[in-house]
Amino acid sequence: MTTVNLQIDLGGLIMKNPVTVASGTFGYGAEYADYFDVSRLGAVTVKSLSLEPRSGNPPPRIVETPAGMLNAIGLQNVGIDVYLKEKLPYLREKKCVIIANIYGSSPDDYAALAQRLEAEGGADAIEANLSCPNVHDAQQTRGGSLVAQHPEQVVRYTEAVKAATTLPVFIKLSPNVADITAPALAAQEAGADAVSLINTLIGMAIDTETRKPRLSNIVGGLSGPAIRPVALKMVWDAARALRIPVLAMGGIMCADDAIQFLLAGARAVAVGCASFRRPDAAIKTAQGIELYCRKHGIADINELIGAVEIS
Ligand SMILES: Cc1cc2nc3c(=O)[nH]c(=O)nc-3n(C[C@H](O)[C@H](O)[C@H](O)COP(=O)(O)O)c2cc1C
Incomplete structure (x- = not known):
């Protein structure tokens, strides 16, 4: 059987296959070591890292929904120091390609994180999660807007990260907008090497017995198969509008789902909460x-990217 070239170039990050994992659904890699050799993935994307450790929101912070889940973890993470000291050695020893997802409350926080990650060999690419509260929004304490909802702020944050590192920079955007191409084009204009689409869709659930919201945070982010058609459409829109590549995520459960995103124009895909149901x-x-490519006589995965046929 002929071999298939699965290697892709995601904005300067070379991945041996187009599959990574979505931040926050795969810990720091070692958590899945009992299930498979995580270095076989195109890249491992780690949980959002902040300058200081965060304990996240109080429970309950996960609710099951039809075809998905709502989460309000609140970006719990070990912080950059513990990541570099305790989590990174495993990923480096396994020779994983690492996408470090970062999160902060100002452009300076993002710049500081990116700079440290590069200086200490903590990442091969940076994914900046811009689904963070917009500090210029007076409403923020009552569930105000996200940075990713304001193209002019996407520019500020992207420029700050780009100025702080020579690593490829991916800007992770929110689907909670009317037109995904506006923040995506803003990221491209500010020098992003790729965009990551999509983060979770904001939603809520209420317990009818107690009449209380089922999440302590009241609202949470919807992920899983329920959001796949929305994600696919946004990836398709963004891929047509941009010169830079798209890393796609949102409800990818299996190869067929992933191939839909590649056909829609994604250069790479990330498997998210599907890993909770099936760790492998x-x-x-x-x-x-790879099997699909063999079956269809595709010698190079790059032939598939954007190859959806629309008459
Ligand atoms: C439990 C959980 C935690 C998450 N944590 C993060 C995070 O720390 N940073 C981030 O950028 N996205 C985070 N996400 C969003 C995912 O990376 C992904 O964008 C989203 O879940 C859509 O993919 P999926 O439907 O395949 O899960 C999280 C998602 C879940 C379900």
């Missing part, structure tokens, strides 16, 4: 993409 979902997705 990401590697099975990569294997399934």
Whole structure:
């Protein structure tokens, strides 16, 4: 059987296959070591890292929904120091390609994180999660807007990260906008090397017995198969509008789902909360993409990217 070239170039990050995992659904990699060799993934994307450790929101912070889940984890993470000291050695020892997702409350926070990650060999690419509260929004304490909802702020944050590192910079955007191409074009204009689409869709659930919201945070982010058609459409829109590549995520459960995103124009895909249901979902997705290519006589995965046929 002929071999298939699965290697892709995601904004300067070379991945041996187009499959990574979505930030926050795969810990720091070692958590999944019992299920498969995580270095077989195109890259491992780690949980959002902040300058200081964060304990996140109080429970309950996860609710099951039809075809998905709502989460309000609140960006709990070990912080950059513990990541570099305790989590990174495993990923480096395994020779994983690392996408470090970062989160802060100002452009300076993002710049500081990116600078440290590069200086200490903590990442091969940076993914800046801009689904963070917009500090210029007076409403923010009552569930105000996100940075990713304001193209002019996407420019400020992206420029700050780009100025702080020579690593490829991916800007992770929110689907909670009317037109995804506006923040995506803003990221491109500010020098982003790729955009990551999509983060979770904001939603809520109410317990009818107690009449209280089912999440302590009241609202949370919807992920899983329920959001896949929305994500696919946004990836398709963004891929047509941009010169830079798209890293796609949102409800990818298997290879067929991932291939839809590649056909829609994504250069790479990330498996998210599917790993909670099947810990080997990401590697099975990569294997399934290879099988699909063989079956369809595709010698190079790059032939598939954007190849949706629309008459
Ligand atoms: C439990 C959970 C935690 C998450 N944490 C983060 C995070 O720390 N940073 C981030 O950028 N996205 C985070 N996300 C969003 C995912 O990376 C992804 O964008 C989203 O879940 C859509 O993919 P999926 O439907 O395949 O899960 C989280 C999602 C879930 C379900």
